[in-house]
Amino acid sequence: MLVDLADVTDQITLTPYQSIGIPIALVGAVFLALGAQFQHRGVSKVETSHGDGSRAGLSVRQLLHLLARPSWVIGTVLLGLAILLQLTSLVFAPLIVVQPLGVVALVITAIVNARVSSIRLDRHAIRAIAMCVTGVGIFVAIAAVYAVEQAITETQLLIVLGILAVITTGFGLAFAFARRLVGAMFYIVGAGVLFGFVATLAKVVINRIINGNFEWLTVVAIVALIASTALGSYFVQTAYSVGSPDLVIAGLTVIDPLVAVLIGVIVLGEAAFIPLAFMITAVIAGVVAIFGVIQLAKHHPQKHR
Numbered sequence: 001m002l003v004d005l006a007d008v009t010d011q012i013t014l015t016p017y018q019s020i021g022i023p024i025a026l027v028g029a030v031f032l033a034l035g036a037q038f039q040h041r042g043v044s045k046v047e048t049s050h051g052d053g054s055r056a057g058l059s060v061r062q063l064l065h066l067l068a069r070p071s072w073v074i075g076t077v078l079l080g081l082a083i084l085l086q087l088t089s090l091v092f093a094p095l096i097v098v099q100p101l102g103v104v105a106l107v108i109t110a111i112v113n114a115r116v117s118s119i120r121l122d123r124h125a126i127r128a129i130a131m132c133v134t135g136v137g138i139f140v141a142i143a144a145v146y147a148v149e150q151a152i153t154e155t156q157l158l159i160v161l162g163i164l165a166v167i168t169t170g171f172g173l174a175f176a177f178a179r180r181l182v183g184a185m186f187y188i189v190g191a192g193v194l195f196g197f198v199a200t201l202a203k204v205v206i207n208r209i210i211n212g213n214f215e216w217l218t219v220v221a222i223v224a225l226i227a228s229t230a231l232g233s234y235f236v237q238t239a240y241s242v243g244s245p246d247l248v249i250a251g252l253t254v255i256d257p258l259v260a261v262l263i264g265v266i267v268l269g270e271a272a273f274i275p276l277a278f279m280i281t282a283v284i285a286g287v288v289a290i291f292g293v294i295q296l297a298k299h300h301p302q303k304h305r
Helices: 002-012 021-050 060-066 070-092 095-116 123-146 154-178 184-210 216-242 245-266 276-298
Strands: none
Touching: 021 060, 021 070, 021 095, 021 216, 021 245, 060 216, 070 095, 070 184, 095 123, 095 184, 095 245, 095 276, 123 276, 154 184, 154 216, 184 216, 184 245, 216 245, 245 276
16 A cells, blocks of 8 residues: 555656756746836837827837837847746646746736836735735645646647637637727737647647657647747737736736646646645635736736836
8 A cells, every 4th residue: 555655656746857847937937027028118119109009919010110129129039038948847847837937927027117116016016926926836836746747649739739720710810800999908818828828839849759759740739839929929019019018917927827727737637636625725826826916917016107
């Protein structure tokens, strides 16, 4: 009995090798927060000088002007590093362990903006930060102990690609026919969902390459990953032009991990060995973190500038 229990523990506990992904993801969150701030500054300047006020998405002309804005270029480099670190963390750890750590970017944003604006964080913002850190900390701790990685099957990959195709088509049609009517939240939700799939597809590709399953379906996943990254990035830039960075970052740090974690749990089976009691605790912790993010966006220092 004791031997069997030890075998199960060995199977479901995060290894020291896998735990390396956690600090890598945290550093990536720092670059994400800083990159978003720089990019928003560049997009705001381009929108002010070359925008037409239509709020119908950035034009090709505006996108080209972004390349001439040093702040936007710096932000893009930082975001590129953030993506590289995120992908690296996925090499080591399960998706549901490292993806929620992106919420740290919102906490860093709040602190940086408070310093830049010479405004002290009020008790509401501090309480929201504490909720974010506590909720994510508990969720990741449970996931780190019980999350497992398995070889991803063709069926699982086809399910992910099918869902992505339906969602992308929906966002594409909405953008094509109603882009003058939608607001910042449309682009934020769209970007969050797409980047959630980007993280998932990146994990799938890495997993299949490691397990020697590199074939045509993996190539399709890579193409879908690149396309989702491009469309999601465009939505983010447009969201910066019609909404505040607070709202953009808050939305991304909630929707992106939520989508990725749901796919990791439901489709990829990374939570298969989490006991029911701990599963319920993890869900409650996730809700607490999400509520903290919402409150932090509401009481963000920049909101009061």
